[in-house]
Amino acid sequence: MTILLLGSGGREHAFAWKMIQSPLCEKLFVAPGNAGTAAIATNVAMSPTDFDAIKAFVIQENVKMVVVGPEDPLVKGIYDYFKNDESLQHIPVIGPSKLGAQLEGSKEFAKEFLMKHNIPTAAYDSFTAETVEKGCDFLETLQPPYVLKADGLAAGKGVLIIQDLEEAKTELRNMLVHEKFGAASSKVVIEEFLDGIELSCFVLTDGKSYKILPTAKDYKRIGEGDTGLNTGGMGAVSPVPYVDAVLMEKIETRIVKPTIEGFQKDGIEYKGFVFIGLINVKNEPIVIEYNVRMGDPETEVVVPRLKSDLVALFQSVADQKLDTFELDVDPRSATTIMVVSGGYPEDFEKGKVITGLENITDSIVFHAGTKLDGDNVVSNGGRVLTVTSYGDDFQQAIKKSYQNIDKLNFDKMYFRKDIGFDLL
Secondary structure, eight states: OOEEEEOOOOHHHHHHHTTTSSTTOOOOEEOOOOOOHTTSEEEEOOOTTTHHHHHHHHHHTTEEEEEEEHHHHHHHHHHHHTTOHHHHHHHHEEEEEEHHHHHHHHHHHHHHHHHHHOBBBBBEEEEGGGGGGHHHHHHHHHHHSSSEEEOOOOOOOOEEEEHHHHHHHHHHHHHTOOOEEEEEEGGEEOOOOOOEEEEEEEEEEEEEEEEEEEOOOOOOEEEETTTEOOSSEEEEEEEEETTTTHHHHHHIIIHHHHHHHHHHHHTTOEEEEEEEEEEEEETEEEEEOOOOOOOOTTTTGGGBBSSSSSHHHHHHHHHGGGOOOOOOOSSEEEEEEEEEEETSSSSOOOOOBBOOOGGOOOSEEESSSSEEEEEEEESSSSSSEEEEEEEHHHHHHHHHHHHHHHTTTTTTTOOOOTTTTOOO
């Protein structure tokens, strides 16, 4: 079949890399894609949120499946757009409905869902510009550090963790009154801080049944030792070494099952990925957040560990036959290291020529912020490339990735040298 994949990051390159291995995938289009997807599929200069353009393209090219990488088209309702259009409703969209996507689109919606279905999460309250002083009063009832979350989509950067009470109050006012994150912070969720180790649990559901994908842990901060500003992610490890069968059983029974059952009880149509951001507090898993798509860079370690046919897996989701699908996972570890533009996540320059890609051996390079400029691959974003490797354990895999990163070069290139440091 002909498939359209929406997105342009490392996550989408990893999806494309796996999907073209499937005998079911005759032709793959990626919109808009990057230099990496251009080498293995056909890029289309089309925005993932331009639904009318997507409709025209899908009909013209006889596309049989649409796979949605990023959150924006999901929150804007691409699933519903296809479902409600007679000329499109026969084409499966891998991703939740607009209502389901509110789990990521609104922190408050997510917290209310968690509370309603008795899924463990931190205590919270939400505030607007009108109730900002009540928010400041609420902060006084909590112990530091203070967690402030912009309610809407802020590209993974709308969460502040602050030690000082007065600074937390100032930032709350900045978010609500001075629109620090624009419309995304017109409402702010204040949450109690949980102290533990974070991990990600990825679930694929057809709305009735589910499959739990390999666990992963990503590293969000720009600086070594998890310091500095939050980013979209600087590296990832799969599986997470400290997740044993006991913890996994708790995650499934207390979090995954009630989440999928919650969709059914609330009438939420959901055929796609559920990313559950967890924190392990004294061996008790607690939900920090939901995302309604795969994480990036976690996809770049989870997808390479799937031995199963990814297109067949997506088809079983579309047909609501996921319960009959046998998921086969590579027992080896996979790690990925993100290579970013100097200055990221703040100001950075684009258009830097990348050299050394042809010298990579025994690792997979997934492109994120890249594009073709003539014969050159150049940087086109903050996160530029990610280097994924397999190993018998995560230390061996990480070593391979670093050895290959040494072969790459572009002006002001930066990467963290301590991915996995907290797992040793």
